Amino acid sequence: MRILAFTSEPEYYTPLSECPEHSVLFAEYQDPRARRLWVACAPQLILLDVFRLGSTADALFAEFESLWPGKIPPVLVVCPPQGWEIAHQWLARGAYDFLIEPLNCRVVSARLTAIQKHLHGPGVASLSAGEHPSAHASREGTKSEAESSEESATFPRETIVSEAQTSSPLDDDNGRGMIHIESRFFHDRESLFQTIFERAAIGLVLADFDGRFVRVNRAFAEWLGYTPEELEGRQIAEFSHPDDVVREIEEFTILVTGEKDGIVFEKRYRHKDGRFLWGRLHVLILERYSDKRGLGFAMVEDITREKDVAGKLGEMEIRWNKLLDNAPDLFFLADAETRLLYVNKITVDELTMDDVIGRRCTTWIHPDDQEVFEEHFRLALETGKPQRFVDRDVFGCWWENRLVPLPSSDDAVVLGIVSDITEQVQ
Template structure:
């Protein structure tokens, strides 16, 4: 049993209990007070929210736009009355996701996907689409929505509006259509302006070009940018400017509404262009001048045609050829003469007054060929052209040979209205033809010999060269030496026989004189440049110290002219022509290769004429000097030019030869004896032992079998190692297959089938840059350099060559410093 506390302690205990109870009660009262305050705040907030929502609804209902609210997940909870009024839907039928039914079917998927994206990303929702109106029509609306988020960024609701943009949308479409139509109109105008077949321009009242089309730019030769910096006055011919400016003044003053005139512009290239100008003036609403519209047609060709017609009329009147025009009546007595030119009167003696109204029968007589007249009548009945020859008679009864061509003239429907005849007195030509016919008969044997000489040129060279080698190698007096000498004599007799045959038939009368060929060709320089025109690069290379020759100056000029004309005709697209001279010495080995030339060993002056034209094949070269042989069309050449050159040079004691390859141009070489008498060296041929020798390796490339064999034999006897090929392809194959040591020198023809000598040399030196090169060709060195077939600085041995000249040239090339040759080969 607990003992009772003292009274003081008891009192204290009671106070403690009371204080503890008071504290607990106070705490409970404070908690209750806080709960009361919180509930009061919530009630106030709820009341404020209700008031705010009420205000929002009042505002939303008063707005002209549709207003909507959704939950955070996009579930629609509110539309204002504007939605119901526009769509005709009830609020219940629109809440949730039912609003999408009012969207146009074509826009529903797009609208729904955009809404789903916005709710998923909490981005601003903005889209244009069509909503169905209560009457079933659709209008365009701009629908926008923004999310309401709490402090943590969580979406609480979506608030949005729908704004009617239908009228704005239609206005935009109308503007787009209007702009499109305007652009199309402008494009059509610009296209018509730019692509007009004549020049069109807009010009300011003071003459400044404002806009020009490409036809005008082409017409005057300026670019658009260049023309826009100029005035029409700048390019108008000074003599036409005053009249043009007066027309402009009248137009600006209102005295005329437009004007037309012919005038001349100065082309950017400096020449004149004649135009037909039509100009009108565009004014603004205040009747002030804005710009001129000019249509500019190029009539230069028309003016030239008019001038040509005037020239043609003048040419017909002044022509040396007789021209006759008749009607088209073919029934007897035949067509009537309606026009003859003065040349007709000069040829026949009949004046125009005497001839007009009569038929061409007035020229016929006993020896007029009736068969030709019958053919003439039949051709004309069929509407064909006619060409023929017959005997006609002058007014005084004398005969003359007539050549004439007749062609029908037709109107626009194709009906024949007249016949035009061009008549020519060929009496003198017929006489010359008779003489030439006799000359042709006499030249037949000469042509045969020339053809044989051409074909056997290489063969004779090989025979004579081989016989020389044999004579030098064999013991003097031996049987084989005698046989070799007989071979040489037979070759000489062949050459002599050919020369005798070629001498047959000469009938020219020449007036030889001391002549400097350098003076001849330089004196003809201006005429030759004029004759060749600007498209042919003509180069004249007179050799210094050229000896005189004995020849007819006029005939030599004729020879040069004939050859230059042939060269020009061989270069219709332009090219290069070279005339060069040189003093040359021809030894017996050389001249024996041309038995038809009657050349003898000695000193000559050489004239070479080279073109870069189409060249000739073997068939043409074989007949190039034949009388009447020509490769030109009918009426374009008589075929007598080169044959006359051939006869002139032969009778002057000279020689003419041709070197040509298809596509490689042509070289004619003329050799005339020098007038200066010089002592002749002994005709003894050097034996191979007298020739410079060597031990190097040489690659010989020659497409002529006889020359190839002769050169190979000589080179081997001189001590060289020789590889032989017939063309560039075989040579490269041989070079690659052997591959057992260097080739010291390539000796190659320049012009060969399949591959040129220059290309072969480039390829061989690509394999070994130390390989030296010696070219050979029938062309002169200056000519082939001028034509680009050979580089400057390379070494060339001209064909035909003798054994001694080949041996010396080989040592010249092989013994020159290595760096010098490489430099020359590559320059």
């Protein structure tokens, strides 16, 4: 297929010229001196990258009409990531099909092959508006390749528009891109995806490998105080907490390089009013077009309240620990086997916290009082009522014990509050 490619980035499409089935001429639309060359190459398809095109659809098609009166080659439009509306404008004006960036040349080549089969199939010349070539073929029979090629050059404009308007951005033979499918099922599937994306209560984001918002749903945009249009095309880092940017890049790099299929991490987003909101991101690669181009998909869960509660609990824990550390009494937690789970302080210089945690409470109780401790401990668990008694430890000190059973979803736990009464006894 002879292709006339209008693009400001010809290196992006260069691999197409390496395909033996395609002959590609790259051109700049802004170069008026090349008009004769465009016509002379007799293109069978125009590939139009509208990024930085600098011209409207109406102006460009008027130019094409002057160059190819009544015989404009089919136009395949390549639109920027946020260019769905742009694509439909071009389709309405007369484009044959469109692709949304980011993409790779394999995707483009596959699309060109599909278009070539469609255009050069038998019997396309006398199609009525919106009629599929296969319907005509079944009535008229197979024509020669030369006849088909000649007739495809005069493919009616109204047929092109009708076909393009009924196309759907769904999977082609290679599992990517867009092909012309008139099945209601596929149209309904696309409509269903659009509905789910827009109406989902959770934030949904499409981003490219350069860290830009390609598309966001309304729930995500409103969460940050914006409209989707205000976010799309902008760098994600603009809306990230400065302390989270480096880690976010590291996490996304792990995903892009293929070390993991999906990642989950938490970060802060800057709201439009300046405050920061916490989000938990579930991210995966939706499409990978090359090492540097692709699409990532993220579900963003609002965990701001969860973080606020956790922060307050953390503050309360710090205050509680300070209170316990400075309390005159000894506090401990023990399981049903009297093993120590927590002790607020160690009263014996020779012992460390590692020496105590996990050991039985009776380890340091005087042998004559061990049965007394174990009996009151059992009664606290069985009756659910606090127990109060006095015992001695192996170091010769006297203690007043208050054992309080605590409700627990797992193993039984007893809180012990122990006061030194050695001086009073003596």
